[in-house]
Amino acid sequence: MSGPTQKVLKPGDTIGILGGGQLGRMLALAAARLGLRCHVFSPDPDSPAFDVVQNATCAEYADVEALEMFAADVDVITYEFENVPASAALVLAARTPVLPDYKILETTQDRLAEKDFVSKLGIGTAGYADVTSPQTLRAAIAKLGLPAVLKTRRFGYDGKGQTILREGDDPEAAWQRLETRAAILEAFVPFEREVSVIAARGADGQVVCYDVTENEHRDHILKVSHAPAPVSDAIAEEARRIATSIADALGYVGVLGVEMFVVPDGSGARVLVNEVAPRVHNSGHWTLDGASVSQFEQHIRAIAGWPLAQPLRHGTVTMTNLIGHDVDDYAEWLTVPGATVHLYGKRTALPGRKMGHVTVVEADTSHKT
Numbered sequence: 374m375s376g377p378t379q380k381v382l383k384p385g386d387t388i389g390i391l392g393g394g395q396l397g398r399m400l401a402l403a404a405a406r407l408g409l410r411c412h413v414f415s416p417d418p419d420s421p422a423f424d425v426v427q428n429a430t431c432a433e434y435a436d437v438e439a440l441e442m443f444a445a446d447v448d449v450i451t452y453e454f455e456n457v458p459a460s461a462a463l464v465l466a467a468r469t470p471v472l473p474d475y476k477i478l479e480t481t482q483d484r485l486a487e488k489d490f491v492s493k494l495g496i497g498t499a500g501y502a503d504v505t506s507p508q509t510l511r512a513a514i515a516k517l518g519l520p521a522v523l524k525t526r527r528f529g530y531d532g533k534g535q536t537i538l539r540e541g542d543d544p545e546a547a548w549q550r551l552e553t554r555a556a557i558l559e560a561f562v563p564f565e566r567e568v569s570v571i572a573a574r575g576a577d578g579q580v581v582c583y584d585v586t587e588n589e590h591r592d593h594i595l596k597v598s599h600a601p602a603p604v605s606d607a608i609a610e611e612a613r614r615i616a617t618s619i620a621d622a623l624g625y626v627g628v629l630g631v632e633m634f635v636v637p638d639g640s641g642a643r644v645l646v647n648e649v650a651p652r653v654h655n656s657g658h659w660t661l662d663g664a665s666v667s668q669f670e671q672h673i674r675a676i677a678g679w680p681l682a683q684p685l686r687h688g689t690v691t692m693t694n695l696i697g698h699d700v701d702d703y704a705e706w707l708t709v710p711g712a713t714v715h716l717y718g719k720r721t722a723l724p725g726r727k728m729g730h731v732t733v734v735e736a737d738t739s740h741k742t
């Protein structure tokens with residue numbers, strides 16, 4: 374895929390960010406440190422990113438006039454969430470460069486298109502099948518066996534829009550529960566651990582990967598990340614090679630997160646791709662305090678046309694998400710030696726809502742990234 378022509382930004386220039394969540398907030402903070410301004414566009418008046426920027430537009434993604442004014446005010450546009458409506462991206466890209474190229478979203482917004490794309494690169498995924506009805510679901514179960522995971526093709530995140538099917542479950546009922554006509558069935562992967570690679574790719578094609586990170590989930594939501602992941606050098610190398618080939622094949626500019634399963638295989642292990650996130654990723658938050666240059670700064674550098682960093686990791690890093698009322702413990706976390714507390718400024722702690730995170734860095738002897 375070929376992307377839009379890259380413009381090289383100067384300090385003082387303005388980056389437009391679509392989406393106003395914590396990822397947008399941390400992108401804007403990283404940009405500010407490099408002397409770049411940000412203008413955040415979000416329909417939510419309570420957007421955490423609004424607190425840290427001078428220019429904000431609170432409007433719907435269907436508001437063409439607001440999109441045009443936003444595009445006119447910024448030098449480059451990026452996004453902090455993957456469900457940017459294609460119609461909004463089209464309006465913006467006609468006026469101002471959008472990076473990463475929004476056409477990538479056609480692949481990453483659709484689990485079936487994404488799995489097809491990854492498989493065509495020769496990279497392993499869970500076995501999968503297209504499901505559009507109870508009949509096709511039965512055929513998919515016959516092909517893949519049970520247990521299996523039924524997922525909506527679009528708009529799934531943090532375990533939403535998916536259900537596990539086990540022996541004895543009624544496929545018809547599972548299909549009705551999903552409330553969709555476009556889904557995929559995935560074979561259940563008996564993984565040994567879940568890992569991710571955060572990769573940055575510049576417009577010149579240079580790719581820089583952070584250390585492979587191990588991720589633990591609670592109720593389908595990322596709870597703790599460990600960097601580096603306790604995997605062999607061969608698995609780490611393979612995971613980074615996979616992320617690099619995905620970034621290259623997408624002609625990507627910016628930071629992306631690739632979620633993977635490490636699966637036991639005979640006496641060794643192999644790596645399967647679960648999901649590609651075309652944005653900075655929660656499992657890369659450790660890089661804010663645990664590396665010389667964070668994933669947020671890498672993304673800003675890439676879309677600004679600036680050189681990528683070769684980040685150094687400061688030690689063994691643990692990142693813990695503060696989810697819902699976990700955030701009530703912030704005062705205790707503030708007293709933990711070596712801990713850095715990040716609070717996103719969200720007003721209400723709802724169950725499953727990411728309210729902040731804490732990073733703890735411990736000295737180690739290896740200083741790879």
Ligand code: AMP
Pocket residue numbers: 499522529530531532533559560561562563564567590593632647648
């Ligand atoms: P996803 O929304 O696809 O990232 O899935 C959320 C979580 O569900 C993953 O992080 C895994 O823990 C689990 N999961 C998803 N797909 C599978 C699968 N095919 N086999 C086993 N576990 C899965």
